Amino acid sequence: DVELVESGGGLVQPGGSLTLSCATSGFAFTSFAMSWVRQAPGKGLEWVASIGFTAEDTHYADSVRGRFSISRGYLNTLYLRMDSLRADDTARYFCAKGARQTTLITFWGQGTLVAVSS
Amino acid sequence: EIVLTQSPGTLSLSPGERVTLSCRASQDVKSDYLAWYQHKPGQAPRLLIYSVSRRANGISDRFSGSGSGTAFTFSINSLEPEDFAVYYCHQYATSPYTFGQGTTLDIK
Numbered sequence: 001d002v003e004l005v006e007s008g009g010g011l012v013q014p015g016g017s018l019t020l021s022c023a024t025s026g027f028a029f030t031s032f033a034m035s036w037v038r039q040a041p042g043k044g045l046e047w048v049a050s051i052g053f054t055a056e057d058t059h060y061a062d063s064v065r066g067r068f069s070i071s072r073g074y075l076n077t078l079y080l081r082m083d084s085l086r087a088d089d090t091a092r093y094f095c096a097k098g099a100r101q102t103t104l105i106t107f108w109g110q111g112t113l114v115a116v117s118s
Numbered sequence: 119e120i121v122l123t124q125s126p127g128t129l130s131l132s133p134g135e136r137v138t139l140s141c142r143a144s145q146d147v148k149s150d151y152l153a154w155y156q157h158k159p160g161q162a163p164r165l166l167i168y169s170v171s172r173r174a175n176g177i178s179d180r181f182s183g184s185g186s187g188t189a190f191t192f193s194i195n196s197l198e199p200e201d202f203a204v205y206y207c208h209q210y211a212t213s214p215y216t217f218g219q220g221t222t223l224d225i226k
Contacts, residue, residue: 035215037163037217044204044206044217044218044219044220045155045157045163045206045208045217045220046217047208047214047215047216047217050213050215059213059214059215060214061214062119062214094162094163099168102151102210103210103215104151104153104165104168104210105153105155105163105165105208105210106165106168106174107165108162108163108164109162110161110162111162
């Protein structure tokens with residue numbers, strides 16, 4: 001069965017950095033697009049970033065471009081490096097598995113909470 | 119950026135009723151790359167419909183989608199108690215990929 005387990009969330013000060021991890025299992029990690037999606041408190045879903053089949057094939061929301069970086073690591077792990085964090089980055093961050101040919105999100109993790117506050 | 123506008127924002131309905139939700143895009147959604155998700159509090163979202171009208175694996179045929187270009191709809195026949203949730207449309211055709219703001223289905 002597909003499993004996505006996020007970790008690395010927590011409380012960070014404005015301007016700080018955090019790296020989220022997503023441990024995956026149950027599928028061929030390098031054969032599927034992967035994404036991060038977030039949900040701020042009381043708000044809807046917001047797509048954050050996606051990565052395709054090469055390290056260069058990355059896409060970002062305008063709100064995070066230049067501050068966040070998505071990457072694949074060893075042991076079938078997805079990462080989201082977040083720099084220059086702002087209060088409006090406070091959200092639950094979901095790791096999401098894509099489809100083979102598109103970034104269609106077919107499966108989601110439970111998410112990890114990030115709070116940006118002084 | 120393709121902006122997706124969902125309507126209505128909230129609907130209060132009773133089990134057994136049929137519901138239709140709307141999602142309008144600010145530009146054409148290419149290749150019909152439009153999906154619908156269900157999201158309940160404290161849970162991971164769940165894919166229901168992709169490519170406008172294709173049901174995801176294991177999804178009941180009570181759920182259906184239609185549309186093209188910039189106008190899309192999502193319907194649920196005969197609402198069950200477990201259907202009351204927030205529903206989002208999502209375009210995965212053009213980066214930056216985007217979600218609608220969501221429609222909340224409440225039990226009347």
